[in-house]
Amino acid sequence: MIDFQLTEQQTELRDRTVAFVRDELIPLEHTGEPTRVDDEFRRELVALGHAAGLVAPHAPIEWGGLGLDHVSMSEVFIAAGYSLLGPLAMNCFAPDEGNMNLLSKVATREQNERWLRPLVAGEIRSCFAMTEPAPGAGSDPRAMQTTVARDGDEFVVNGTKWLITGADGAGFAIIMAREADDDSGRRATMLLADMDTPGITIEREIATLDRSFPGGHPVVRFDDVRIPATDVLGEPGRGFEYAQVRLAPARLTHCMRWLGAAIRAHDIATAHARERQAFGKTLVDHEGVGFMLADNEIDIQQCRLAIWHTAWLLDQGEAAGRESSMTKVLCSEATDRIVDRCQQVLGGLGFTHETAVGQIATEIRAFRIYDGPSEVHRWSIARQLGRR
Ligand SMILES: Cc1cc2nc3c(=O)[nH]c(=O)nc-3n(C[C@H](O)[C@H](O)[C@H](O)COP(=O)(O)OP(=O)(O)OC[C@H]3O[C@@H](n4cnc5c(N)ncnc54)[C@H](O)[C@@H]3O)c2cc1C
Structure with a gap:
C-alpha cells in the first residue's frame, strides 16, 4: 500500500536538509557569471555535509551512507536540489550517486573497500x-x-x-x-x-x-x-544488464534533484511576482502571470507524485524500468517548462545571473538528453505497447 504520510524520521531528515541548504549552502552560492565548481570547493562543501550528518543519504550504512530507501530519498534529494550546491555537499550528485548504487549492488567486498568506501565519504569522485x-x-x-x-x-x-x-x-x-x-x-x-x-x-x-x-x-x-x-x-559479458541496475534509480534521483532546482526557480519567480508592479497591480494579479505560476504548481505536483510512485515500486523490489522511463520524461520536460516560465515571469531579470534562475535554466536543459533522450524513452514505451 502506498502511503503519502512521511514518517517522523523522514520528516526530520527532510527538514534538516531544507535548513542545511537554506542556511549553509545558499549563502555560498556564486553570484554573477557561473564558474565550474572545482574540487577544492567540492571538498569544502562535503566537509559541511559531514558536519551536518547528511553525506550520501542513499548509500548503504555499511559503506558510510545513511541507508535511505527510495521513498525516503525522494524528499531529501528534492530538498538537496534546491541549491545546485546541495547534491555536492551531500555527495549525492551524478554520476557518483548512481555509481555508488551500482557498486553496492554488483561489486565484490574488496572492490567496495577500495573504491566505494572513499567514494561514499566524498574523498574521491x-x-x-x-x-x-x-x-x-x-x-x-x-x-x-x-x-x-x-x-x-x-x-x-x-x-x-x-x-x-x-x-x-x-x-x-x-x-x-x-x-x-x-x-x-x-x-x-x-x-x-x-x-x-x-x-x-x-x-x-x-x-x-x-x-x-x-x-x-x-x-x-x-x-x-x-x-x-x-x-x-x-x-x-553482463555489462548491459548492470547498466540497467544503475539506470532506473539514477534517472529517478536526477528527477528528484532537478525538481528541487525547479521549485527553487518557482519560489524566486513567485516572490518576484508578488512584489513587482505593472499596470497598477502586482504581476501575480495579472492572470497571464498567475496562470504561469499555477501551471508550475501543477507540474511540480505531478512530478512529485510520479517520483514517489516509482520510488515506492523500487522499494518493493520492482525493476520499475517503464515507470522510471515515464517519470524521467515527465520530470525532465516539466522542470524545463517550469524554469522557462520562471524566466518569463522575471522578465529581463530571468535572462541574467542576478538570481539562481538563469543558471538553473542552463543546467537543467541537458536532463532531457542524458539518461536517455525523451524521444528514446517514448520510442521504448511505444515499442512495449506494440508487443503487448
Ligand atoms: C551534460 C551531459 C552529461 C553526460 N554525462 C555522461 C556520462 O557521465 N557518461 C556517459 O557515458 N554519457 C554521458 N552523457 C552522454 C549522454 O548519455 C548522451 O548524450 C545520450 O545518451 C544521447 O546520446 P547521443 O548524444 O549520442 O545522441 P544520439 O544517440 O545521437 O541521439 C541524438 C538525438 O536523436 C534522437 N533519437 C535517438 N534515438 C532515437 C529513437 N530511437 N527514436 C527517436 N529519436 C531518437 C533523440 O532526439 C536524441 O536526442 C552526458 C551528456 C550530457 C549532455
Whole structure:
C-alpha cells in the first residue's frame, strides 16, 4: 500500500536538509557569471555535509551512507536540489550517486573497500564511461566501439568515450566496453580502473553549457589499458544488464534533484511576482502571470507524485524500468517548462545571473538528453505497447 504520510524520521531528515541548504549552502552560492565548481570547493562543501550528518543519504550504512530507501530519498534529494550546491555537499550528485548504487549492488567486498568506501565519504569522485563520439554508443548502446579483450589474467580496453561527467579529477572510472570478439553488440563488460592507470588519457575538455558538475564532461581515451581480471565489475559479458541496475534509480534521483532546482526557480519567480508592479497591480494579479505560476504548481505536483510512485515500486523490489522511463520524461520536460516560465515571469531579470534562475535554466536543459533522450524513452514505451 502506498502511503503519502512521511514518517517522523523522514520528516526530520527532510527538514534538516531544507535548513542545511537554506542556511549553509545558499549563502555560498556564486553570484554573477557561473564558474565550474572545482574540487577544492567540492571538498569544502562535503566537509559541511559531514558536519551536518547528511553525506550520501542513499548509500548503504555499511559503506558510510545513511541507508535511505527510495521513498525516503525522494524528499531529501528534492530538498538537496534546491541549491545546485546541495547534491555536492551531500555527495549525492551524478554520476557518483548512481555509481555508488551500482557498486553496492554488483561489486565484490574488496572492490567496495577500495573504491566505494572513499567514494561514499566524498574523498574521491568517479565517472561512468559509456557514451562515445559518432558512430559509437549514444542512445543506441549497441553501437559501442570501445572493445575489451581478455589476455591471461588481464583485460585490455581500447576506445574513446566522450561527455564523461566528472572524468577530469576523478579517482576511478567505471568503463563500459563491448567484447572484442562479439559482433552482435550484445555482450559488454564493465570494468573498474583508477584514472591514473597507464593508457587512460583525458584527451580534451568539452566546452559545455553547464557549470555545476566538477570535472566537466571530457573526451577520455583508452589505449591498451590493462585491467586485472579482479577489477571486472560483476561478470564479463553482463555489462548491459548492470547498466540497467544503475539506470532506473539514477534517472529517478536526477528527477528528484532537478525538481528541487525547479521549485527553487518557482519560489524566486513567485516572490518576484508578488512584489513587482505593472499596470497598477502586482504581476501575480495579472492572470497571464498567475496562470504561469499555477501551471508550475501543477507540474511540480505531478512530478512529485510520479517520483514517489516509482520510488515506492523500487522499494518493493520492482525493476520499475517503464515507470522510471515515464517519470524521467515527465520530470525532465516539466522542470524545463517550469524554469522557462520562471524566466518569463522575471522578465529581463530571468535572462541574467542576478538570481539562481538563469543558471538553473542552463543546467537543467541537458536532463532531457542524458539518461536517455525523451524521444528514446517514448520510442521504448511505444515499442512495449506494440508487443503487448
Ligand atoms: C551534460 C551531459 C552529461 C553526460 N554525462 C555522461 C556520462 O557521465 N557518461 C556517459 O557515458 N554519457 C554521458 N552523457 C552522454 C549522454 O548519455 C548522451 O548524450 C545520450 O545518451 C544521447 O546520446 P547521443 O548524444 O549520442 O545522441 P544520439 O544517440 O545521437 O541521439 C541524438 C538525438 O536523436 C534522437 N533519437 C535517438 N534515438 C532515437 C529513437 N530511437 N527514436 C527517436 N529519436 C531518437 C533523440 O532526439 C536524441 O536526442 C552526458 C551528456 C550530457 C549532455
